[in-house]
Amino acid sequence: MAGKVIYLDNSATTRLDEKVLEAMRPCYLDDYAVATSEFGYSQGLEAREILSEARDRIAGSLGAEADELIFTSGNTESSNLAIKGVARALGAKKGRHIIVSKIEDFPVLHSAKALEKEGFEVDYLDVDEMGFVNVAQLEALIRDDTILVSVQHANQEIGTVQDIAAIGTLCRQKNVLFHTDATHTFKRIPLDVRKIDVDLITISAHTIHGPKGIGGLFVRKGTPIVKIMDGGFQEFDLRAGIENIPGAVGFAKAVELINDDENQLLKEMRDRIISLVFEKIPIVTLNGDRDKRIPQNANITFHHVEGESITLHLDMYGIAVSTGSACFSRSLEASHVMMAIGGDHERAHGSIRFTFSRLNTMEEIGIVVDKLAKIVEDLRRISPLGKTGGE
Amino acid sequence: MPFPYNDIVLEHFRNPRNVGSLEHPDGKATEGSPACGDMVTVYLQVEPDTKKITDIKFESYGCASNIATGSIITELAKGKTIEEAKKITWKEASEALGGLPAIKAHCSVLAVEGLRSAIQNYEEKQGLAVSKDPTTEAVVRRRLKRVMNPMKGLDMVATNLVKEIEIKDGVIRVVVDLPENHQFAASIKEEAKERLENLWDVKEVMIEFEEI
Numbered sequence: 001m002a003g004k005v006i007y008l009d010n011s012a013t014t015r016l017d018e019k020v021l022e023a024m025r026p027c028y029l030d031d032y033a034v035a036t037s038e039f040g041y042s043q044g045l046e047a048r049e050i051l052s053e054a055r056d057r058i059a060g061s062l063g064a065e066a067d068e069l070i071f072t073s074g075n076t077e078s079s080n081l082a083i084k085g086v087a088r089a090l091g092a093k094k095g096r097h098i099i100v101s102k103i104e105d106f107p108v109l110h111s112a113k114a115l116e117k118e119g120f121e122v123d124y125l126d127v128d129e130m131g132f133v134n135v136a137q138l139e140a141l142i143r144d145d146t147i148l149v150s151v152q153h154a155n156q157e158i159g160t161v162q163d164i165a166a167i168g169t170l171c172r173q174k175n176v177l178f179h180t181d182a183t184h185t186f187k188r189i190p191l192d193v194r195k196i197d198v199d200l201i202t203i204s205a206h207t208i209h210g211p212k213g214i215g216g217l218f219v220r221k222g223t224p225i226v227k228i229m230d231g232g233f234q235e236f237d238l239r240a241g242i243e244n245i246p247g248a249v250g251f252a253k254a255v256e257l258i259n260d261d262e263n264q265l266l267k268e269m270r271d272r273i274i275s276l277v278f279e280k281i282p283i284v285t286l287n288g289d290r291d292k293r294i295p296q297n298a299n300i301t302f303h304h305v306e307g308e309s310i311t312l313h314l315d316m317y318g319i320a321v322s323t324g325s326a327c328f329s330r331s332l333e334a335s336h337v338m339m340a341i342g343g344d345h346e347r348a349h350g351s352i353r354f355t356f357s358r359l360n361t362m363e364e365i366g367i368v369v370d371k372l373a374k375i376v377e378d379l380r381r382i383s384p385l386g387k388t389g390g391e
Numbered sequence: 392m393p394f395p396y397n398d399i400v401l402e403h404f405r406n407p408r409n410v411g412s413l414e415h416p417d418g419k420a421t422e423g424s425p426a427c428g429d430m431v432t433v434y435l436q437v438e439p440d441t442k443k444i445t446d447i448k449f450e451s452y453g454c455a456s457n458i459a460t461g462s463i464i465t466e467l468a469k470g471k472t473i474e475e476a477k478k479i480t481w482k483e484a485s486e487a488l489g490g491l492p493a494i495k496a497h498c499s500v501l502a503v504e505g506l507r508s509a510i511q512n513y514e515e516k517q518g519l520a521v522s523k524d525p526t527t528e529a530v531v532r533r534r535l536k537r538v539m540n541p542m543k544g545l546d547m548v549a550t551n552l553v554k555e556i557e558i559k560d561g562v563i564r565v566v567v568d569l570p571e572n573h574q575f576a577a578s579i580k581e582e583a584k585e586r587l588e589n590l591w592d593v594k595e596v597m598i599e600f601e602e603i
Contacts, residue, residue, distance in 0.1 A: 306428060308454035312396075312404065325428060325454070334428065346425035382410045382458070384432040384450035385425060 006319045006364045010207070010296060011156060011184055011355035016250075017209040023253040024211065027246035035234075035243050051245050054252035061255050062201065063192035064218050070235045071248055074215035075183040075204035079107035079150075081217055081239065082179045082200040085225040086148045087115050090177075093224075095145025101125040101133050102340040105156045107202070108181055109336075112150070125151065130289040131160035131341050139170055148177045153185040153201075157324060157337040157353055158288030159297030161189065168197035177223060183207055183215075187258040188266075188294050199223045205247065209357065210254030214247030262358045267295035269356045269365055274298050276369040281376055283386065287338065287351055299324075301351045302372075304386035305379040310352055313375040319368055324351040346385070396455055399489040404455040409465035411448045418513025422505040424539035424582075429453035429498045431461050433505040437513055442472045449505070453498055456491050460499035463487050464506050473510045479503065508537075515589035526590045528556045531563060534586040538579060547579060554601065561594035563587055571600040 007015070027050065035051045036044025052066065059069040072078045087098065100112045102124045112122045123141045125133045133151055142149070149171050154161040164180050171178035179200035182191055186203040193201070201218035205211055219225055219238065231240025270293075277284055277300055287299040302310065307323025314321055324335030325348065338348035354368070380386060396404070413419075418435035430453060436446035447469050449461040463484050468476040481503045485491045491499050513519075524530075532548055540550040547553055547567070555566035565583060569576055580598040587596045 304452065306453050306457075309404070309458060312455050316401075316405075345428065349425065349428045382407060382450055383452045384412075384421065384430060385452045387412075387450075 004318065006317075006360070006368060008354045008356060008360065008364075008368065009320045009322050010357040010360075011353070012322060013206045013212065014209045014357050015359060016211060017254060017257055019257060020210055020250045020253045024246040024250040027249050031245070035245065047245055051243055051248055054245075054248040057252040058203075058216060058248075058255050059218070061187065062203075062218055063194040065221065067236060068193075068218055068221055070217045070219055070238050071243060071251075072215045072217055072239055073213055073244070074206065075105075075181065075202050076107040076215075077239075078202035078204070078215045078217040079105075079179075079181055080111050081228055082202060082219075082225070083108065083111040083148065083150060084115065084228045085238070086177055086179070086200070086223075087118075087120060088228065089224040089226045090147040091120065095143075095147050096120045097123070097143055097146045098148045098150070099123045099125060099138065099141050099146060100150045101127060101152065101162075103127050103131060103155055103157075103337045104150065104152055105181060105183065108150050108152070108179075127340050129341050130292075131155055131158050131337070132289070132292075133162060133167070135163065135166050135170060138167065139174075142170075142174045142176055146174070146176050148179060150179040150181070153180045153182040153191065154189070154294045154297075155288065155337060156184055157335060157351075158299045158341065159184070159293035160288040161185065161292045161294060164198060165196050171199075172197040184294055184297070187255060188263055188296060193218060193220065200225075205251035205254055208254045208258055211247050211250040214244050214251050216251070263295050265358065266356045269360055269362060270295055270298045270354075272362060273354055273365050273369060274300070276365065277372065280369055280373045285347065287341065287347070296356045298354045299351060300354075301347045302376045303346065303350055304383045305376055306349050307352060309379055310350075310372070310375055313379075314368075314371060317371050319371065322353045323349075324353070325349040395492045396459075397489045399487075400455065400459045400491065403459035403462040403488065407449075407451070407458050407462035409448050409462065409469070410450070412450060413446060413448050416509075418509040418511075418516065420505055420508030420512045421582075421585075422508060422537070423453070423501045425452065426539050429457045429501055431457065431501045431505040433461075433465075433502075433509040435509045435513055437473060442474070444468050444471055444473065444476055447506075449502070451502075453501070454495065456495035457498040457501060459488055460484050460491070460502040461505070464502045468506055473513065477507060477510055479506065512589060515591065518591065523591060526558060526563070526592050528558065530590070531556050531558065531565070531587060534590075535565070535583060537586055538582045540575075540579070547583070552579070561592055562597065563590075563593055563595070564597045564599065566599050566601050568602060569600050570602045573600070576600055 033043035033047045035048040056066045059066045116122050177199045181202040183204045199220045204215035227238045283303045285301040307325030324338040334348040413434040416434040417437045421432040423430040432450045434448045438445050447465045451458045451461045481500045536546045536548045538547045540547045554568045557564040583598050584596045
C-alpha cells in the first residue's frame, strides 16, 4: 500500500500501544511462571502477584473489587460466560426465560440463540429508529421465570448508548440479573458498578490499544453463575485454563493509558466527520443517536450507493472503514443492527462506520471526507437509484 | 493476503465502460433491487434491419463485482446481434474479467440477466417474441419470480406475496398479499407491471392489494 494508511476501524480492533507491549515483555521472558497457589514456589508467587495487581487496576477502573473481575480470552468469551453461566446456574432453579435486545453483538445474540436450542425461551427487545430499547417494553416482558436481561451499554455499529442505569434499576426491582456488553464503552464513557445496578459486564482489551486475546467479565459478588469450560480452578473457579498474565498486564496498562483528554479528542473527531460529511455530501443519514453516542463512532448512510464499493475505493486510497452492507460481511447478510433500526436494506447497504482512536488526527478526517465526496459522487453517477425522483 | 479481486476486475470497477442511460432505449430492463443489495439496469439501442446492438449502457447499484460485470457485459454485447448477445453467459463474462470470487456470483450474474431481459424487452416491444404460446398462470408466476420483495430480499413468489393470478381475455389480474398503503406496495406494483405488460397476448395488467 503506497503512502500512509488511515485506519478508521478502531471498533473492530485497535493498534497495540508500544507502552503496553513493553509492559508485557517481561511477563513472557522473565516472569513467565504460572501463577501458583500461595503455597507454591517463588517464581509462581511472583507471577501470582503480578496478575493480582493487574486485576486490581482493571477492577478498580469499574469501581469493582478485585475478586469481582474474571479474566477471559476476550469479549466473546465474557458474554458467553455471562449468559450461559447464569443459564446453567439458574435454569433448573428459577426459570428458563432470557431477554436480550435485537441489536446485541454476536457473542450475546448467538449465545441466546444457542440457549434457545437447549429449550430456553428468549425474548428479543425491539429498538427505536435511533437504536434505543424501550424500558417499558422490557418491564412488560419480565416474568417470574425470567433469569437474565442482557442489553449492551453501547452499540458496536451505530454507537447508540443505552440507559443502562434505568434498565439496571428495573432489573434489580424485579429480581432479575442484568448483564451489559461494555466492549465499546469501557474507558470511553463512565461506568461505575457502585452507581449502576448491573450484575455482569463484558469488557475487552483490544478496543483500547491493549492486546488481543484478553478480556474480562465483571461478576458482582453473590451472582449465581457457573463456569462453562471445564478444567482447573483458576479465576475463582469460573474460568479454567492457565492465566494469560502477559495479556492481563497489557490490559491493565492499556486501561491506565486512557484519559479524559483522549476521549474528548475522539468526540471532536467524531463531530468533525459528521459535520464535514453533511456539509459536503448530499443525501446522507446519520445512523444512531446524535448525542447519546460513544465518542469514537460515526455511522453514516450514503444513499443510492452500495457500501462495499465505497470501502473498496477508500481502500485504494489506503483508508480502512467498515460497512453494514451484505456484500462486505462474511455472512453476506445485511447488518442486523441496521435492519432493526429501520428495516431498510438500502440504508444498511450504503452505511459506513468510522471509528476513531488516539492515533487518528483531524487532518486525516479532512482527507477522508474529500475522498469520500468524490467516490460517492462517482458511484451515484452510475447508480440507477435516486434518478428522476425515484427511490 | 491476496486481494479478492484481480487487476482486470479492479480496472473495470474503477473505470466502468458504457455507464449511463439512453434517453429512448429500444430495450430496457432492471434486475435485482436495493433490498438484495445489487441492482443493474441495462439500456439497448438496436439497429432494426441487422438486429445488431449499436449502443448499450448500464447503471449499477452494487458491489465491485456487480459494477465490473456490468462493464464487461456491455463491452461483450456491443456490436453483436441480439441472437448472439443472448447467448453470452455469466461464465464468459467472468472469464473475460479473469475470474470472480465464487461467493460474488449472485451479484455479478445480475448483469448477465439484465442484458437478457433488456433483449427480451426489445423483442416483446417489437412483437418479435419467439413464443406465441398463450400466457398461462405458470408464465405469469415465472415472471413474477423476478420481482423482489424488499422486506425479505427474495422474490415475491418465494415469499408468498402472490395470492391469486387470473388471466381472462388478455387481462392479467394479480392479487398481492399486502395492504394497499404498504410502504413497498407502489414499487412492487410497478415492477410487476413492467414484467408482465409486454407479453404478446396481454392487453392489461392489474395489480391489486389485499391483506389476508
